Amino acid sequence: MAENNTQDHKLPDPFGRLDASDDALFYATPRKVTHIEQGAISALQHFYAENLPSGGEILDLMSSWRSHLPEGLGPVTGLGMNSEEMADNPQLDTFTVHNLNKMPLLPFEENAFDAVVCAVSVQYLEHPVHVFSEVQRVLRPNSPVIVSFSNRCFPTKAVNIWRYSTSSQHQDLVRMYLEKNAFHQVSTREITTRDDPMYIVSGVKPHE
Template sequence: MTFNETYFRRYDETDDGEFYQSPRLVVHIDEPAIAATTALFREKLPKDGAILDLMSSWRSHLPTDVTYERVAGLGMNAVELKKNPQLTDYTVQNLNQNPILPYADGEFGGCVVTVSVQYLTNPVAVFREVARVLKPGAPFITVFSNRMFPTKAVAVWQALDDAGHAQLVETYYQETGLFTDIHTEDRSPNRRQSDPLFATIGFSRGTLS
């Protein structure tokens, strides 16, 4: 699939670093959706593995009673990342300027992106990098809802509904050629009383030579 460059335009094309300069110590989904996210991570992530929390913030929503080997965070705001009690280490990096992840091949046993995929302007490049830094067979989980900062979410995301979002994110995985068993799960706790919640999951093949 060829993406039209207009798909990834945003209302606010100023430097993302300016937008994220001030810490936002708030959650972006409600408590039932957070609980559903935590339950998903408990189910899908290796409990003794090294986890990459990509596009991270001050909360990772990982289960607090699981001790992971490592939880590395990569995000846009140092204050937010420093306040995250589950991170063992963190990196400040703008993936829209530089999609190359500062990690070695096969360094992680799992990766999550939580309610942030709508802000990526070059998602396939980022997903390709995720496959590289994951061990073969490791899960990559992209969690999304209908919340967003509308000035920074890409145009294609804003034009789609929940089903369209799922198809779009699955396409990001497929375009890399580096993931298997790509599918989306509806993890919404209660559609009438809380935020909808979906997770697209794929398993890394490792980097193809």
């Protein structure tokens, strides 16, 4: 007898998530933990020190209570889901609570920032190509976007394509988010030291 289990074999939506509920619920409680180990934080800080413009205005996209930025940069604006976390972030000059999965548009003027960083969070975006088109809009020409990630995540909140991919495929995926938006000089690199694996994908908004 033929079995009708078509439903069981349906591929999941690549940008769906196990927990499809409003992110406001998951992020209602502050989580003041570091999501990567000290070695990975130091490697990221070192990369930022070499690649972020000093004195420039920086947007920390998907921000929490730590931004991992070297001293002396800024002013820094945070955008994330939990105000208590961002209020406790000594590197943020200002912050806004904004759900990118509900509203991928960024609440900033165009050409507002000299750099955008997004640390260990890109896997939670349901509309990443749209969000990075917004990143492109709010960046000034010739300014960098730096996306970093490790191999850790909250699995129920990461998009399916991320959960089913290897670290090498994560790099290709994020690279595609930037290339789809015509960022220039898109490059991927691994900055793993002794702790968590750490990867960076960066690009530059083209000159107008």
